[in-house]
Amino acid sequence: MEGPLVELRNVAVSYPAPSGDRLPVASDLTLTLDKGEMAYLIGPTGSGKSTLLKLLYMDVPPDFGIIRVAHYRSDTLNKKDVPFLRRSLGVVFQDFQLLPDRSAFDNVAFALYATGKRGRVVKERVMQALSRVGLSHRAHAKPHEMSGGEKQRACIARAIVNEPVLLLADEPTGNLDPRVADEIQKLLVKLNNQGMALLMATHDYRLVREFPARTLALVKGRIVEVDPETL
Numbered sequence: 001m002e003g004p005l006v007e008l009r010n011v012a013v014s015y016p017a018p019s020g021d022r023l024p025v026a027s028d029l030t031l032t033l034d035k036g037e038m039a040y041l042i043g044p045t046g047s048g049k050s051t052l053l054k055l056l057y058m059d060v061p062p063d064f065g066i067i068r069v070a071h072y073r074s075d076t077l078n079k080k081d082v083p084f085l086r087r088s089l090g091v092v093f094q095d096f097q098l099l100p101d102r103s104a105f106d107n108v109a110f111a112l113y114a115t116g117k118r119g120r121v122v123k124e125r126v127m128q129a130l131s132r133v134g135l136s137h138r139a140h141a142k143p144h145e146m147s148g149g150e151k152q153r154a155c156i157a158r159a160i161v162n163e164p165v166l167l168l169a170d171e172p173t174g175n176l177d178p179r180v181a182d183e184i185q186k187l188l189v190k191l192n193n194q195g196m197a198l199l200m201a202t203h204d205y206r207l208v209r210e211f212p213a214r215t216l217a218l219v220k221g222r223i224v225e226v227d228p229e230t231l
Helices: 049-056 079-087 104-113 120-132 148-160 178-193 205-210
Strands: 006-016 022-033 038-042 064-069 089-093 166-170 197-201 214-219 222-226
Touching (some): 006 049, 022 049, 022 222, 038 205, 049 064, 049 166, 049 197, 079 089, 089 148, 104 120, 120 148, 166 178, 178 197, 178 205
Parallel strands (some): 038 214, 089 166, 166 197
Antiparallel strands (some): 006 022, 006 064, 214 222
16 A cells, blocks of 8 residues: 655754754654645744745754655655655745746746756746646746736746645745735645645634645644644
8 A cells, every 4th residue: 555645753853053052843743644635734933834844855854753755765865866856846935936037937947947858848838837827928027027926826836847746835825915815725725636735834824714624733843633623
């Protein structure tokens, strides 16, 4: 029987403190996420939501415990394999992280160039990704010419252009007004319904209630499953 897409077993993580000691962020993270599953990750600022996502794309190493994403394991992963792991993931950031002097098309294409793609395949896949997020008509717009919602759509297109099995979204609606936040959330749910697993960190409990899914709370360095209707 095939295992889960994502698995964390007894993972602890900390950051270096100015004193030279380690500042603990989480002490016993245990989690599974199946292929095609959607889950929210909630918790107050500083609870470790962003750190957990960074653990999954191996931007932060665990102090101990095991992380498995697809067929990659943190305890056996070579440094040269990290880019290949990340190609199986898509990451959506709250602050967009778009190249300011490049168009929406070029920002999305950058993710393909990084994997060695060139020529016609780039144009076809970029326009397909922009179409999936409803932004093909703004392909030539630069970030300063886009609204907040359009920037986030461009960010999502960049995240999905390599057809990842898992989408990690870090507060993707945090800088958006409620109407635009709902539009972006509907888009993320649609992508999940098309088969892409989604783990979304958020502090917007209204969205969690209106678009219910499995909900995981970070509490004192551990993951606890909660009922979204109680939020």
